[in-house]
Amino acid sequence: MQDLGRFGWAHLGVSASGAADALALRAANLLVGNAENAAAIEMTLVGAAFEFEADAVVALAGSDFGAGAPLWAPVEIRAGQVLRCGATRSGARCYLAVRGGIAVPRTLGSASAHILTGLGGRALRAGDALPMGGQAVRRPRPPVRGAPGYSRDPVLRVTAGPQAEWFSDDLFRHAYAVAEESNRMGLRLRGPAIPSPAGHMLTEGAPLGAVQIPPDGQPIILFVEHQTTGGYPKPANVISADFWRLGQLRPRDEVRFELVDLERALDLLQRQEQWLRSI
């Protein structure tokens, strides 16, 4: 289960968690008439079969998991119907939102499961029963236009990180492959090693989307369950408007980085927000 995460606890070592592709989760919720932040089901690479015990309106947003229902649109489900989501055909994640939300307990203000520490819940298992909530806030919306596509070799826009001056432009000259060990804590990349200067950095706060360079030179992009502090240098940080791309990366995808300035990053975010408001 995920919503948009829990904020205000990083000073205790609790990272926000939340949907790996928050754009898709928000869109799915808006489509069924929920508040953007309603709890929804996050599926990664492989889905599940969901049996509905009552009539429902749902939306699937993100990658196509072969459910046989249209994506990015509200869908009516009859009591007794089983929605079967198989393996992804593109991208990494798909969100299932149910009109009214899903009534799971909240921990520290959020329904999000922080899978790696167990805070806020565990991964769903066969047999779990999820109560449908009654918290719809508006009518369902028409199907979305302009939904994102998922590339196997995306460009990730970044702004300069706190230790950008320690590095040359190595990060921008090669493609990097997403490694199998990637997860909600970090995307591990494989490619030409990026040399970082010798010298010790004091542990400092680490933001979501930071590109860290450990001693082996293989970049790690900090993701939604990231450690709140760290001691590896950070030449760059993925822009907010591209966070959803991180949530759609699969092993063996190849990423390239492109440096943009803060004004461009903010402009791209504002355009994205406008798109969501048009749903």
Added chain:
Amino acid sequence: MTIRPASDRSLLVSFGQEISLEAHRRVVSLSRGLGGIRGILNIHPAYSSVLVDFDPRLRGRAELEALLRELAAATGGINAIERTVEIPVRYGGEYGPDLEEVARHAGLSAERVVELHSSAEYLVYFLGFSPGFPYLGGLPAELATPRLAAPRQLVPGGSVAIGGSQTGVYPVDSPGGWRIIGRTPLRLFDAQASPPALLAMGDRVRFTPVREGAI
């Protein structure tokens, strides 16, 4: 003091690159002053810096930077709130599989290691890395022991450990490369508790040897 963007939604306030009580007080003071400010999503205090995450839809970066500059300049006073937290520890045996190795490395007896570790007073510089994990200062220099060459798959939650020149307590089961010298029954983090973390930035910590009883 410098303030610069760490990303398009965060600002890093830095009080230099040294671990010192002076930097620590400034971090604590600034962190306390940031509560309840609209648009601030999270703060990440560390040894000599504070990372501030904000929502760019609610707060402009330049505006927030100006606010932080003002707050950071007005800091550095004495910490009014100081607590000492005692952490009971069963040292050695099944709870401290690396105690003998730490002793051997230091050229001391295991008893002397326990004496030194438990007679020091530690400062919680900040919490980070994982829920409730304290970065403690004050480990007696003789006890510094290199981390394991390869981390253990599982360090039980509550384990008291030494890694290099640092010491700390693993809040939950996790992999780890530090040397485990004991275990505490206290829970460093409980999401149902208020506050959820046992320790807070600025607390003093003492480890108290416990002779008997299972953890």
